[in-house]
Amino acid sequence: xFDSKIMAVIHYGRSFNTIIRRGIPKxxxxxxxKNVIEAVSKNESNxxxxxxxxxxxxxxxSFLLNTSSDSSxxxxxxxxxxxxxxxxxxxxxxxxxxxxxxxxxxxxxxAAEHLDITVDGVLHPxxxxxxxxLLKSKHIYKxxxxxxxxxxxxxxxxLKYLTGSTAKVYLEYIQRNIPAGVAMxxxxxxxxxxxxxxxxxxxxxxxxxxxxxxxxESENLAKLQGEKRTxxxxxxxxxxxxxxxxxxxx
Amino acid sequence: xxxxxxxxFQKLFVxxxxxxxxxxxxxxxxxxxxxxxxxxxLSKMNNKPLTYDQxxxxxxxxxxxxxxxxxxxxxHDEDGAYERMYEDxxxxxxxxxxxxxxxxxxxxxxxxxxxxxxVAPSYTPRKLDALPFLVSYSERMLSAVLKCNVKIYIxxxxxxxxxxxxI
Numbered sequence: 257x258f259d260s261k262i263m264a265v266i267h268y269g270r271s272f273n274t275i276i277r278r279g280i281p282k283x284x285x286x287x288x289x290k291n292v293i294e295a296v297s298k299n300e301s302n303x304x305x306x307x308x309x310x311x312x313x314x315x316x317x318s319f320l321l322n323t324s325s326d327s328s329x330x331x332x333x334x335x336x337x338x339x340x341x342x343x344x345x346x347x348x349x350x351x352x353x354x355x356x357x358x359x360x361x362x363x364x365x366x367a368a369e370h371l372d373i374t375v376d377g378v379l380h381p382x383x384x385x386x387x388x389x390l391l392k393s394k395h396i397y398k399x400x401x402x403x404x405x406x407x408x409x410x411x412x413x414x415l416k417y418l419t420g421s422t423a424k425v426y427l428e429y430i431q432r433n434i435p436a437g438v439a440m441x442x443x444x445x446x447x448x449x450x451x452x453x454x455x456x457x458x459x460x461x462x463x464x465x466x467x468x469x470x471x472x473e474s475e476n477l478a479k480l481q482g483e484k485r486t487x488x489x490x491x492x493x494x495x496x497x498x499x500x501x502x503x504x505x506x
Numbered sequence: 507x508x509x510x511x512x513x514x515f516q517k518l519f520v521x522x523x524x525x526x527x528x529x530x531x532x533x534x535x536x537x538x539x540x541x542x543x544x545x546x547x548l549s550k551m552n553n554k555p556l557t558y559d560q561x562x563x564x565x566x567x568x569x570x571x572x573x574x575x576x577x578x579x580x581x582h583d584e585d586g587a588y589e590r591m592y593e594d595x596x597x598x599x600x601x602x603x604x605x606x607x608x609x610x611x612x613x614x615x616x617x618x619x620x621x622x623x624x625v626a627p628s629y630t631p632r633k634l635d636a637l638p639f640l641v642s643y644s645e646r647m648l649s650a651v652l653k654c655n656v657k658i659y660i661x662x663x664x665x666x667x668x669x670x671x672x673i
Contacts, residue, residue, distance in 0.1 A: 350584075393537075436576040436616035437616070438578065
């Protein structure tokens with residue numbers, strides 16, 4: 257009875273996204289796994305398939321039409337619209353104090369755990385030092401100087417496989433709890449469909465491909481997927497910056 | 507030999523005249539190249555009270571001492587540092603004026619998102635009722651000027667507790 261497709265549906269019903277996305281708690285009961293299981297037990301296993309479209313079962317457009325102008329309602333009006341999917345999200349945080357960053361990273365990790373978001377890893381790129389060489393005395397004595405530096409420590413949290421709505425919720429929660437004096441940059445990698453005209457050509461080419469070609473293609477794909485992960489080196493910059501240097505040429 | 511005082515004086519006068527030629531000098535001491543910024547001057551009787559925050563010298567900032575204002579302006583590749591500085595200056599002066607003689611050391615200003623949090627220790631004022639009024643008044647005024655949410659946290663302290671060191 258529980259073939260793979262139906263299991264996927266149950267998971268979809270339980271997930272955090274849908275509840276947030278619809279935005280109205282009244283209709284949550286429709287998506288709860290219990291109801292789905294009941295529906296399955298009452299009817300045949302290919303109930304969904306006979307209906308034609310999976311989403312027609314979940315659509316709430318009839319309930320929500322002309323009720324409110326909230327963004328949640330607008331999304332619910334056209335449920336066939338596909339949600340944004342992210343392959344990975346990198347959250348870069350900067351600050352002067354390293355222990356603050358570390359504690360914030362642990363906070364972000366625990367928040368991700370509670371929302372069932374997979375944490376790919378944490379990167380520790382080297383700190384950047386903005387140096388300034390100034391005269392030691394107030395006036396003259398050019399040979400005697402002092403070098404001051406401002407260090408910006410950085411840390412990167414890598415997240416994997418998120419939907420648009422979870423990303424929104426998670427990021428907002430995190431950004432509301434950001435400690436003072438810490439900056440955040442978010443890098444997102446969105447997944448898009450291959451455009452139709454290219455896809456048709458690909459299908460055509462697939463017919464002509466031999467087994468060796470398939471092997472090669474799969475190897476290439478594996479390589480590409482391996483390369484996609486960001487490393488600390490990507491965030492590495494110059495150890496020192498020339499921007500603030502006065503008088504001395506490095 | 508005559509050791510009378512008169513004879514002695516005469517002889518001394520003669521020697522002075524011959525050896526020390528009267529001339530004018532320009533007296534110079536070595537230059538004072540000490541760092542004085544952010545350091546408090548010693549008082550004569552060593553009875554000038556300092557708070558814990560004031561007792562640390564500026565070279566300890568980022569080591570044992572925190573920053574008085576924390577925002578993202580001065581981080582690498584971020585901007586808006588000088589605007590924050592002017593705002594901080596304004597907030598400090600405003601707090602000094604409204605909580606006159608109440609704040610022993612400068613307030614700590616924290617920024618996150620659209621919020622400015624000002625944290626300051628304060629002595630107990632003459633009229634205790636005045637404190638909540640001053641807090642809400644300054645919050646309102648500052649938020650009107652800076653066009654963002656301002657929150658002020660005042661901690662009441664006693665003089666004996668807050669005096670950490672005498673110099």
